[in-house]
Amino acid sequence: MKRILPVLILLLPFSVFAQNKLQVVKANAGQAKIYEEPHAISRWYINPKVKLDVYTTGKFTKSKRIKFKTDVDSIVFNISPGQKKEFIVLLNGKDSCLTQIAAPELKNFSKVSPEIHDSIPFFVNKYNTNFLPIVFNGTDSLLMNFDSGANDIDLTHAALANKVKSKPQLYHPGYDIKIGNHTYKTKIFDIELAGNETDGLLGWDIFDGMIVALDYDQNKMMVHSVMPREILQDKQYTRFKITYIKNKPFIESEISQNGTKNKSLFFFDLGYQRTVMLDHDLLRKMKFPADEMEVIKKVMMHGVNGNEVPVTTVKLQSLKIGNFELKNVPAQVMEQNKPMPGTNVHYLGNDILKRFNTVFDFQNNVIYLKPNHLYDVAYADQKS
Structure with a gap:
């Protein structure tokens, strides 16, 4: 029985997968590539130890084609915002990896009540770095570079060591960021460098579903839930x-x-x-x-x-x-x-x-x- 039991445990996932009729993609190497239309290619590491391995796409606005390609096989499908697609990657003919491609839902806060109309000081320094003030976790006043190439919040190692008193746990969601009169929830990441004279990067996706206006004449960032x-x-x-x-x-x-x-x-x-x-x-x-x-x-x-x-x-x-x-x-x-x-x-x-x-x-x-x-x-x- 001691020799048979592990085999039964190994076969159980395939029974479950067969019932759900999930497509199987074969792989002999532990690395794959994910192709997102248009243009984007991402590396993906196949990990049998993860119960459900999830790849989350970036934002897109209509159905798009995704290709998951291993060294010997591939799967192609269309996915729409808010959808999830699951399949099995069979590594070396024995390790089953339940894999999910998830597309984020589209956000729109135009119906929130009361409406949000916020104004925040916003400047550009001599290094062409824009910056605005925020309050992190209710205690730490920081200057952040609003970066349309960033996501969530990235704090520099220097800021984490010398300015952030609340000592956040990195990569975990749920931290409060007060920008103007509104508070947002976000994850915290760490980076080596941000724009000159700033403590980190403020990602655009914090405002996803909103309207953000940058007025360089009046040195203001304005955040709206409804387009003015x-x-x-x-x-x-x-x-x-x-x-x-x-x-x-x-x-x-x-x-x-x-x-x-x-x-x-x-x-x-x-x-x-x-x-x-x-x-x-x-x-x-x-x-x-x-x-x-x-x-x-x-x-x-x-x-x-x-x-x-x-x-x-x-x-x-x-x-x-x-x-x-x-x-x-x-x-x-x-x-x-x-x-x-x-x-x-x-x-x-x-x-x-x-x-x-x-x-x-x-x-x-x-x-x-x-x-x-x-x-x-x-x-x-x-x-x-």
């Missing part, structure tokens, strides 16, 4: 559809050099302090004449984890965001150590984005842009 009528009636705003890739917002923009024009999705990255980050692989794929751009300088930059990123700064003749055209932009070209591995995309950074008063409509998933008093100021790389 004056924004919709302001003819100076241009509307851009948001495409989410790996839970980050993208809008369409165009670059041109010596008569060659390329239009593609650009990551709308308030946390990136420079102008434009151009992906070398994407430039080559689109046959953009990158070698014809004048080299301004070569530097070593650092990511939020302190990793070194070699970057070449070149002169881009034209960047068009909708009908707004910016000329002779000192743009950075990235060849390795990409911040979004597996995804070839260009970035719009805050030395560009600070020039526009911005409205994020996270209910209808659009961004509104309007030029402000910073529109014609010199770029940081032109000053150096």
Whole structure:
């Protein structure tokens, strides 16, 4: 009986899976890839010790195609916001791994009562880092960089060691963040670096389902549960559809050099302090004449984890965001150590984005842009 019992225990999950008619995907290696349309590729580690292994996609607004691919097999299916898909990964013919792909539900707080209309001080420093005050856990006053490329709250090691008295447990949900007059619940993560002169990153998804307006003329961030009528009636705003890739917002923009024009999705990255980050692989794929751009300088930059990123700064003749055209932009070209591995995309950074008063409509998933008093100021790389 001692020899038979483990076999019965091992076979039990397959009996359950057979009843539920879950599809089985074979694997001989412990690593797979998850392909999300459009463009996104993520690595996935197959772990038989986890009872239910869950991969949560980023936000998307309609049904999309997902492909889960191992070294020898794959499964493809469509998934809609709020749905979950389960299947079995059979590792080495013996270890069964119940795996779930979960898509987050769409959020919309336009019906909450009373309505939320909040105003928070919001500034940009000389390093092109935006920042606003928050209160963490009711005790700690911090300055946070509102980063459209971040999720939840990321606190720097220095802030956790020297400024945060409440000593939070990392990676666990339920911590209070007071922003203006409203309190939000979030997870806490740690990072090495954030924007200059800030204590961490405030992710965009804290405001998912809301309206967030950034007014660089009045130094205000405004958070609304209902879109203010004056924004919709302001003819100076241009509307851009948001495409989410790996839970980050993208809008369409165009670059041109010596008569060659390329239009593609650009990551709308308030946390990136420079102008434009151009992906070398994407430039080559689109046959953009990158070698014809004048080299301004070569530097070593650092990511939020302190990793070194070699970057070449070149002169881009034209960047068009909708009908707004910016000329002779000192743009950075990235060849390795990409911040979004597996995804070839260009970035719009805050030395560009600070020039526009911005409205994020996270209910209808659009961004509104309007030029402000910073529109014609010199770029940081032109000053150096």
